[in-house]
Amino acid sequence: MRLGRDGIAGLIGLAVSLALLPYAFGLPQLPIVPIGPGFYPKLVLTFMAATCALLVLQDLIVQRRAAAPPEPAEPAPTRAYGLVAAAFVAVAAYIGLLPLLGFRIATVLFVAAFQLVLERPTTLRQWLILVAVAVGTSALTHVAFEKYLSVLLPRGLWTGW
Amino acid sequence: MLELLGNGIVTVLQWKYMLPLLLGTFAGVVGGSLPGFTITLTVIVILPFTYGLDPLAGLAAMTGVYVGGSTGGLITACLLGIPGTPSAIATTFDGFPMARNGEPGRAIWLGVWASVWGGLLGALFLVFVTGPLAAIALEFGPWEYFSLFVLAMAMVAGLTESSLLKGLVSTAIGLLVTVIGTDPIGSVPRFTFGSEFLAGGFQFLPVLIGIFAFAQIMTDIEKLGDPATRAKAALRTTFEGFSHFRVNWEIFRQPFLLLWSTVVGLIIGILPAIGGSASSVMAYDQAKKFSRTPERFGKGHPEGIIASEASNNANVSGSLMTIMAFGIPGDAVTAVMLGAMTIHGIQSGPLFVSQNPGLAYGIYGAYILAHPLMLIICMAAMPLMLRLTSVRLAVLAPVILVLCVMGAYALNNTMSSVYVLLIFGVVGYALVKAGFPLAPLILGLILGDQIEINLIRAIMTDDNVWLFLTRPISGGLLAAAALSVALAIWQHIRHQKRTAGEEDTDF
Numbered sequence: 001m002r003l004g005r006d007g008i009a010g011l012i013g014l015a016v017s018l019a020l021l022p023y024a025f026g027l028p029q030l031p032i033v034p035i036g037p038g039f040y041p042k043l044v045l046t047f048m049a050a051t052c053a054l055l056v057l058q059d060l061i062v063q064r065r066a067a068a069p070p071e072p073a074e075p076a077p078t079r080a081y082g083l084v085a086a087a088f089v090a091v092a093a094y095i096g097l098l099p100l101l102g103f104r105i106a107t108v109l110f111v112a113a114f115q116l117v118l119e120r121p122t123t124l125r126q127w128l129i130l131v132a133v134a135v136g137t138s139a140l141t142h143v144a145f146e147k148y149l150s151v152l153l154p155r156g157l158w159t160g161w
Numbered sequence: 162m163l164e165l166l167g168n169g170i171v172t173v174l175q176w177k178y179m180l181p182l183l184l185g186t187f188a189g190v191v192g193g194s195l196p197g198f199t200i201t202l203t204v205i206v207i208l209p210f211t212y213g214l215d216p217l218a219g220l221a222a223m224t225g226v227y228v229g230g231s232t233g234g235l236i237t238a239c240l241l242g243i244p245g246t247p248s249a250i251a252t253t254f255d256g257f258p259m260a261r262n263g264e265p266g267r268a269i270w271l272g273v274w275a276s277v278w279g280g281l282l283g284a285l286f287l288v289f290v291t292g293p294l295a296a297i298a299l300e301f302g303p304w305e306y307f308s309l310f311v312l313a314m315a316m317v318a319g320l321t322e323s324s325l326l327k328g329l330v331s332t333a334i335g336l337l338v339t340v341i342g343t344d345p346i347g348s349v350p351r352f353t354f355g356s357e358f359l360a361g362g363f364q365f366l367p368v369l370i371g372i373f374a375f376a377q378i379m380t381d382i383e384k385l386g387d388p389a390t391r392a393k394a395a396l397r398t399t400f401e402g403f404s405h406f407r408v409n410w411e412i413f414r415q416p417f418l419l420l421w422s423t424v425v426g427l428i429i430g431i432l433p434a435i436g437g438s439a440s441s442v443m444a445y446d447q448a449k450k451f452s453r454t455p456e457r458f459g460k461g462h463p464e465g466i467i468a469s470e471a472s473n474n475a476n477v478s479g480s481l482m483t484i485m486a487f488g489i490p491g492d493a494v495t496a497v498m499l500g501a502m503t504i505h506g507i508q509s510g511p512l513f514v515s516q517n518p519g520l521a522y523g524i525y526g527a528y529i530l531a532h533p534l535m536l537i538i539c540m541a542a543m544p545l546m547l548r549l550t551s552v553r554l555a556v557l558a559p560v561i562l563v564l565c566v567m568g569a570y571a572l573n574n575t576m577s578s579v580y581v582l583l584i585f586g587v588v589g590y591a592l593v594k595a596g597f598p599l600a601p602l603i604l605g606l607i608l609g610d611q612i613e614i615n616l617i618r619a620i621m622t623d624d625n626v627w628l629f630l631t632r633p634i635s636g637g638l639l640a641a642a643a644l645s646v647a648l649a650i651w652q653h654i655r656h657q658k659r660t661a662g663e664e665d666t667d668f
Contacts, residue, residue, distance in 0.1 A: 006327070009595040013330055017337075020352065030347040035620055037344035037351055040613040044340055048333035055326045079383045087382050088587065091562060095579050098566075107563055114559035118385065129556070137560050141567060150213050151571040 007059030013052035017045045086117045102156025107138035166288055169522030173221060173530055181211070181218045182527050185225025186534045187542070192226065193233025194245045195552070200230030201493040202377055205370050206561060208497060209568035216505040217520055221527035223498050224481075228280060228531035229538070230494075231474045235272035235466075240265055248473040251445035255458065255465030262461050270408045271463050272470040273539050275419070278412060279471025280532045282423040283430075283478030288525050291514060294431075294486035298511035303618035304629050308638035310608045310615070313489055315642035316432060318601045318649070325649045331597045335605020336612070338363055345614050358577060366500040367569040367581040368606060373493065374565045375586030376593045378558050385554065411463050418448055418464055419471050426472030430479015440479075444472030474532075481528065485513050485521060489608070493600065496607055504572070 003011070024045055027038030094110035101109070112134035121127045145151040155161065173182060185207060192203025204226045211219030234249030239256035252272055259268035301309070318328030341352045342362020353359040412419060422444040429440035448468035449458045458465050480495045488510035490496035502509055507517065514521040569582040589599060619628070630636045 005595060006324070009597070010330070013334075017333075020337075023352065027351060028349060030349070033346050033617070033621065034624055035617060037347055037349040040344075040616060041337075041340045041351055044333060044336045048330065048337060051326055051329040051333055055324075055330060058324075058326060077384070080385045081383060083385055084379050084383050084590070087379060087558070088590075091566075091586070092583060094562075095566065095576075095583055098579070099576055111559040111563060114562070115555050118382065118555035118558065119553065133556050133560070137563055141563060144210065145567060145571065148213070151209070151567075152574060153567070154570070154576070 002063050003056070004059050004063050007056050007063070010052045010055030010059060014049055014056065017049035017052060021045045021049070083118060087114065090114050090117055098154045100156055100158050102159050102161045103153035104138050104142055104161060105156060105159055106154075107141065108134045111137045162288070162292070165518055165522045166525055169519075169524075169526035170529060171526075172217070172519070172523050173526040177215065178218050178221050178523070178527065179530075181214060181222035182225045182531060183534055183538075185222035186229040186531050187225075187538050189226035189229025189231075190233040190535060190538050190542075191229075193230035193249075194236040195557070199377060200227060200234075200246050200248070201373050201497065202561065203230055204494050204497045205374055205568060206564045208366070208370075208501060209564065209571045211501060212504065212571050216502070216507060217523040217527075219501055219505065220498065220520070220524055223494075223501060224524060224527045225531045225534065227477050227480075227494050227498075228474065228528065229535050231280075231477050232273055232276040232470070232535055232539070234473075235276070235470055236269060239268040239272065239466075248441050248476065249469070251441040251469035252466055254445065254469075255460070255462045258459065259461035259463075259466070264461070267408060267463075268461070268466060269543075270405060271411060271466045273536065274405070274408050275412055275422075275467040275470040276474040277532045277536055278419055279423045279426065280474035280477065281529065282420065282471075283427055283475035284525070284529045284532075286427050286475075287478040287482055287528060291482045291485050291521075294482060295511040295514055298487050301511070301634065302632070303615040303622065304632050304635040305638065307612060307615040307619060308629060308635040308642070309487065309489070310612045312638045312642040312645065313608065314601065314604055315645045317604050318646075324596070325646070327597050328601045328649075331592065331599070332601040332605040334592075334597075335602040335607075336609045338368065338606055339609025339613070345610060346617055358580070363581055363585075364572060364578060365503070365606060366497070366572060367578040368585045369493075369496060369500065369603060370565050370568055371582040371585030372589030372592075372599055372602065374561065376589040376599060378561060379586075379590045380593060381554055382558060412467055415464065415467070418451070418467055421447060421451070422468040422471040423475040426475030427479040427482075429472075430476035430481075431483050432479075440476040441469040441473040444468040478528065481524065484509055485524070486511060488513070488611075490604075493603055496603055499607065 021042065024038045024041040027036060027041070029036040029038075090110060090113055094106055097106045097109070100106075112130060115121075115130045115133065121130050142153060145153055173179060188203055188207055189200065192206070193200055204223055207222055207226050211222050214222070230246055231248055234244050234246030235252045235256060236245060238244040238249040238252040239260045242253050242257035244250045244253050256268045256272060259265075259271075314332050318325060318332050339362070341359055343350055343353075343360070350360060425444040425447055426440040429443060445458075445465055445468050448464050449455050452458065452462075452464055454462065454464075480490070480492050483489050484495045484499060488499075488508070490499045499509060507513075507520065565582065566579055569578040570576065572578050592599065592602070620626070628635070630639060
């Protein structure tokens with residue numbers, strides 16, 4: 001018996017809701033309120049478990065009906081999942097470095113690195129645009145937020161800037 | 162009422178409000194015209210800039226984004242055949258063929274003028290119908306509110322084209338997120354597992370920004386591997402000679418088309434969380450059915466463009482009515498507006514207009530004034546917008562992400578909101594890749610607390626749970642919710658028969 005994408009997603013949802021349900025049942029009952037703090041979470045988790053179970057069931061039926069995978073009519077579009085992973089890593093690194101390097105330095109590095117990840121410049125003009133966008137984004141957001149909107153942006157623990 | 166409206170317009174005409182409205186409208190037109198950027202993403206990007214502003218100035222900027230974005234989507238819809246926003250989808254059906262037939266100027270300006278007239282007609286309803294709607298909402302007790310929220314979620318989950326079950330699971334995930342933190346009655350910690358990070362629960366806006374922005378940007382990045390996407394080269398278009406007077410004549414010689422498309426957009430806008438794309442497609446479909454020349458639709462027929470654009474701008478006024486009368490966001494954009502209102506300590510709902518007339522009529526004024534502003538922006542800055550539509554994703558994406566991070570950080574000047582943003586960014590992208598729609602999740606997130614509070618209030622008032630069914634309005638709303646789910650199941654079965662095995666990304 002094979003599970004498709006929906007079935008796996010349904011199983012994950014079912015596992016999460018079943019794992020949390022005992023916790024919801026263990027929440028204390030308050031003396032002044034007829035229904036305790038666990039009442040609503042129990043409803044939500046039961047609803048989630050039921051819909052996830054139905055999703056798994058639906059997927060099993062679909063998988064059983066489709067005995068052989070259909071012939072693709074045209075080649076599937078190419079997807080750059082490597083770029084997506086790199087983009088997430090870059091954002092995580094940016095968020096991690098923000099309190100250490102400070103907004104201004106971290107933003108310049110992030111915007112430059114992100115552009116490099118997505119599209120490597122080949123000409124001098126493209127390199128100049130990359131640097132200008134990185135520095136410009138950092139400078140403009142800093143001015144807009146700190147000077148005009150009174151939002152104190154993160155200062156760097158390492159740089160003090 | 163007219164005096165209050167006049168005051169609202171005069172207030173917004175001050176530079177303090179006019180400048181944010183102008184900048185918001187400009188950002189909306191530009192954001193709307195960038196394929197894949199969407200109005201929601203534009204309003205998310207604009208959001209942090211509104212934190213430090215007066216509440217009306219911030220909401221005026223967002224209203225401008227909403228109005229401008231609803232129109233901006235037609236630019237690439239007509240010129241590239243790619244709707245800049247989902248709400249411009251039906252505009253591509255006739256706008257693109259008309260542009261390819263050598264009339265790009267006529268196609269775009271028919272759309273822009275239809276947007277203006279549709280939006281202004283919608284404003285009439287916004288001003289005069291919101292009050293009576295709020296009066297109806299005032300009759301609601303906790304039973305009716307609970308049932309109304311259930312109906313809203315059933316409708317949104319039911320509208321998920323790919324799978325009703327996935328829509329329901331997505332709703333449940335949204336509701337589950339709101340349960341984390343302390344309970345609203347006794348402040349008992351729930352699902353916090355002793356973590357300080359989880360103790361306060363998740364703030365709505367970082368979750369929303371993370372889910373929507375990351376899902377959108379990462380999906381766009383993923384497509385960079387596709388040669389067809391790379392081939393979408395820079396836009397270089399020159400407009401043929403055309404007359405604004407003639408374009409307006411084309412719109413006004415069919416007043417019924419304009420009026421009916423506006424009404425369709427308005428009704429769809431009032432229904433919670435359905436959105437502009439449904440309204441434009443429905444108005445297009447209606448226009449085709451009523452047309453004397455239905456065979457010309459899809460080949461560059463002006464009626465198709467007028468119907469779609471009048472409808473999607475009127476949809477904005479419908480969504481604003483829902484948020485102001487019931488406190489329920491009409492779509493993701495109004496969800497962000499609702500979040501912004503909360504930041505400023507404003508409670509939307511049936512008492513909003515009567516308790517905050519200055520702010521409410523100011524929003525009406527901003528909505529009305531956004532239309533002529535949008536027209537002026539389109540007239541003055543069309544060449545610039547055409548250039549901006551060709552900005553590369555490699556440049557755009559990091560700038561948007563920085564603004565998203567700042568948007569989350571500036572909420573309470575702590576990094577914890579930024580961590581929430583990243584966590585839900587990953588969750589949002591994973592859900593989209595697994596084929597789960599995000600709209601039901603967002604609605605679950607927004608309404609989760611209110612559902613729980615109203616459920617508890619109802620049971621604390623009277624522990625007879627049958628009251629949810631026996632009170633007429635509440636019972637009617639729950640029946641409508643059940644009907645909505647039943648309809649969705651029927652449509653889903655029909656859809657599955659038609660498109661077995663197709664994969665689509667549904668935001």
